[in-house]
Amino acid sequence: MSNPVLVEVLRGSHIESRHSGALALVDADGALVCALGDVVRPIFPRSAVKVLQALPLLESGAAERFNLSDAELAIACASHSGEPAHVATSAAMLAKLGLDAHALECGTQWPGREPVLRGMLARGEQATALHNNCSGKHAGFVCVACQMALAQGHEPAEFARGYIEPGHPVMREVTAALSGITGTDLTSAPQGTDGCSIPTFGIPLRALALAFARIGTGQGLTPLRALAARRLRQAVSRQPFMVGGTDRFDTLVMEALGERLFCKVGAEGVYCAAFPELGLGLALKIDDGQVRGAESAMAAVAEGLLQLDEAQAALLRGYSDMPLNNWRGVHVGQVRASEVLRAAIRRR
Amino acid sequence: MSNPVLVEVLRGSHIESRHSGALALVDADGALVCALGDVVRPIFPRSAVKVLQALPLLESGAAERFNLSDAELAIACASHSGEPAHVATSAAMLAKLGLDAHALECGTQWPGREPVLRGMLARGEQATALHNNCSGKHAGFVCVACQMALAQGHEPAEFARGYIEPGHPVMREVTAALSGITGTDLTSAPQGTDGCSIPTFGIPLRALALAFARIGTGQGLTPLRALAARRLRQAVSRQPFMVGGTDRFDTLVMEALGERLFCKVGAEGVYCAAFPELGLGLALKIDDGQVRGAESAMAAVAEGLLQLDEAQAALLRGYSDMPLNNWRGVHVGQVRASEVLRAAIRRR
Numbered sequence: 001m002s003n004p005v006l007v008e009v010l011r012g013s014h015i016e017s018r019h020s021g022a023l024a025l026v027d028a029d030g031a032l033v034c035a036l037g038d039v040v041r042p043i044f045p046r047s048a049v050k051v052l053q054a055l056p057l058l059e060s061g062a063a064e065r066f067n068l069s070d071a072e073l074a075i076a077c078a079s080h081s082g083e084p085a086h087v088a089t090s091a092a093m094l095a096k097l098g099l100d101a102h103a104l105e106c107g108t109q110w111p112g113r114e115p116v117l118r119g120m121l122a123r124g125e126q127a128t129a130l131h132n133n134c135s136g137k138h139a140g141f142v143c144v145a146c147q148m149a150l151a152q153g154h155e156p157a158e159f160a161r162g163y164i165e166p167g168h169p170v171m172r173e174v175t176a177a178l179s180g181i182t183g184t185d186l187t188s189a190p191q192g193t194d195g196c197s198i199p200t201f202g203i204p205l206r207a208l209a210l211a212f213a214r215i216g217t218g219q220g221l222t223p224l225r226a227l228a229a230r231r232l233r234q235a236v237s238r239q240p241f242m243v244g245g246t247d248r249f250d251t252l253v254m255e256a257l258g259e260r261l262f263c264k265v266g267a268e269g270v271y272c273a274a275f276p277e278l279g280l281g282l283a284l285k286i287d288d289g290q291v292r293g294a295e296s297a298m299a300a301v302a303e304g305l306l307q308l309d310e311a312q313a314a315l316l317r318g319y320s321d322m323p324l325n326n327w328r329g330v331h332v333g334q335v336r337a338s339e340v341l342r343a344a345i346r347r348r
Numbered sequence: 349m350s351n352p353v354l355v356e357v358l359r360g361s362h363i364e365s366r367h368s369g370a371l372a373l374v375d376a377d378g379a380l381v382c383a384l385g386d387v388v389r390p391i392f393p394r395s396a397v398k399v400l401q402a403l404p405l406l407e408s409g410a411a412e413r414f415n416l417s418d419a420e421l422a423i424a425c426a427s428h429s430g431e432p433a434h435v436a437t438s439a440a441m442l443a444k445l446g447l448d449a450h451a452l453e454c455g456t457q458w459p460g461r462e463p464v465l466r467g468m469l470a471r472g473e474q475a476t477a478l479h480n481n482c483s484g485k486h487a488g489f490v491c492v493a494c495q496m497a498l499a500q501g502h503e504p505a506e507f508a509r510g511y512i513e514p515g516h517p518v519m520r521e522v523t524a525a526l527s528g529i530t531g532t533d534l535t536s537a538p539q540g541t542d543g544c545s546i547p548t549f550g551i552p553l554r555a556l557a558l559a560f561a562r563i564g565t566g567q568g569l570t571p572l573r574a575l576a577a578r579r580l581r582q583a584v585s586r587q588p589f590m591v592g593g594t595d596r597f598d599t600l601v602m603e604a605l606g607e608r609l610f611c612k613v614g615a616e617g618v619y620c621a622a623f624p625e626l627g628l629g630l631a632l633k634i635d636d637g638q639v640r641g642a643e644s645a646m647a648a649v650a651e652g653l654l655q656l657d658e659a660q661a662a663l664l665r666g667y668s669d670m671p672l673n674n675w676r677g678v679h680v681g682q683v684r685a686s687e688v689l690r691a692a693i694r695r696r
Contacts, residue, residue, distance in 0.1 A: 002368070009616070009637060011540035011548070012538065012539055014390070014550055016391070016392050017616050017617065017635060017636055017637035018636060019636050020635075020636075044359055107674065107676035108675065121470050122469050122470055124470065190360065190362035193360065193674065193678055195675055268364055269365065288365055288635075289365035290638060326541065326543045326544070326545060327454065327456065327457050327545070328453075328454075328455035329455075330541055332540060332543070
């Protein structure tokens with residue numbers, strides 16, 4: 001059975017393209033509050049679960065030992081645009097360990113933000129691993145590695161090497177956190193390699209949504225993990241720029257909504273989110289993997305669930321019903337959440 | 349009823365994303381040789397029909413009057429990458445009319461090819477309408493306008509102005525060609541504005557495929573139109589670089605196959621193609637609009653239909669079963685045509 005259309009792309013008044021997908025909205029007891037499409041089939045959540053992968057950074061005591069700031073905790077949960085503040089923050093985390101960009105194993109990536117990219121090119125600069133959208137997450141992994149090494153009397157940089165491998169103590173800890181909070185046995189889950197070279201696991205949307213309900217409420221978590229989740233959400237709400245960047249959905253929306261919404265995009269059309277005041281977690285996947293579909297659907301869900309002021313509503317509407325302009329700036333169409341999606345959220 | 353999955357995206361051995369779509373393969377009498385999904389619902393063909401929109405350039409006598417070269421005819425059918433040779437060719441067409449980039453109404457667009465874009469930025473250069481992927485098509489429209497103006501004793505540049513408007517004589521001629529060769533009444537068709545500001549019309553895949561069977565064979569066309577179609581296909585096969593550019597699918601495939609295949613991508617996941625030796629025309633649309641799906645499906649159809657040597661087969665296979673690497677160059681997955689698509693082409 002195929003998933004319903006969650007987002008439509010119009011040209012003139014005709015639907016030109018369609019994004020089908022699936023969505024699960026779950027409470028902290030795991031009850032499905034709203035489901036569209038197949039929420040049981042495993043999907044790769046990719047970067048949407050970075051906040052879950054950052055739990056060991058807090059739980060291990062690394063954040064405390066290295067005195068990580070809000071910005072540093074936020075960038076550990078980020079898919080950032082490689083802007084100067086992002087590069088500086090990831091570099092500062094590594095500097096606290098006495099390390100630099102060479103410790104990162106995420107690979108080199110040019111900044112996602114075009115004006116930043118253009119400026120670098122115009123100045124003849126080279127991209128580094130610090131520009132990689134995952135540099136903060138990886139800097140966080142290196143912090144955990146150093147914490148583990150120091151506890152055991154190992155040389156930190158040497159111990160950290162290979163932290164991206166599934167069998168490395170850091171990645172085993174990260175995978176255990178992901179498995180625990182989603183309630184999913186990952187040993188039998190589909191497995192792939194992510195863009196930044198760490199393993200990614202196939203997890204049902206329903207289980208991902210439960211994890212985010214737990215992140216938002218602390219319910220079903222040990223006191224230490226609940227504290228870690230709260231601290232990460234708080235850091236992101238204080239430094240939303242770090243989690244994305246200029247003109248990025250996650251940054252703009254969390255700037256506007258603060259701790260009322262934690263949301264995070266993942267590659268190939270994924271969104272995960274926590275709505276703490278409602279006690280709900282959300283996970284959605286656009287079948288074809290396009291971010292325009294994922295953002296539009298995410299915005300429509302937030303619009304449908306939250307009481308918003310005018311500015312907040314206008315911001316979300318700009319994604320859930322986004323005008324499309326052509327090369328001459330002429331309005332030619334719209335990307336909009338489908339009535340099927342809106343009605344399902346209304347009915348929940 | 350939803351369309352079948354034509355292309356799958358794998359991460360590891362698990363399907364991460366899916367591109368559904370529809371496809372029509374039609375002979376020059378209009379018989380459906382193969383159909384997948386809904387081939388009757390109108391879709392916007394976008395740039396995939398540029399060769400149809402270029403027919404008046406030949407039929408009006410403009411190509412002859414302005415002594416257009418193979419390169420110039422090819423770029424009139426192009427969605428090029430804005431490389432120096434493309435810019436020079438579009439500029440040369442306009443120069444033959446005594447005009448320059450100011451005559452183009454397609455809007456400014458930075459080159460699609462990243463190294464070219466980077467070079468321009470590093471040198472502090474600005475994009476112009478000549479860099480727009482449609483600059484050749486628009487230069488062709490301006491040629492038609494000048495031809496019409498000269499025939500009627502009007503001032504060419506003044507007559508050309510507004511050629512992108514549906515009611516302008518040039519656009520009426522272009523729309524009539526599109527209507528005629530697809531056998532579709534466009535007055536009642538869905539209508540939108542294309543990225544380059546000309547009208548685009550909703551046309552069923554089946555009718556688009558018929559048009560391309562006609563382009564490939566000349567069957568069902570007046571002698572003058574058949575000649576125009578043959579001349580455009582010939583020009584593109586001689587100058588395939590002009591139709592796309594470095595590392596572009598259409599360019600690479602037509603460099604390898606010459607006049608055996610005419611294929612053209614369109615925005616939002618469209619492909620149209622002519623297989624002259626088989627007397628067949630193809631039109632396909634990926635529902636979600638992604639080019640990776642459209643290219644993969646197009647390659648699989650060509651693989652299934654044509655006798656290929658090893659190099660040709662390897663080239664197409666590189667799209668129909670394309671390896672995906674991550675930021676560190678690690679192989680992480682595959683974009684591949686679905687067995688549903690391959691089997692349908694085999695069975696035809």
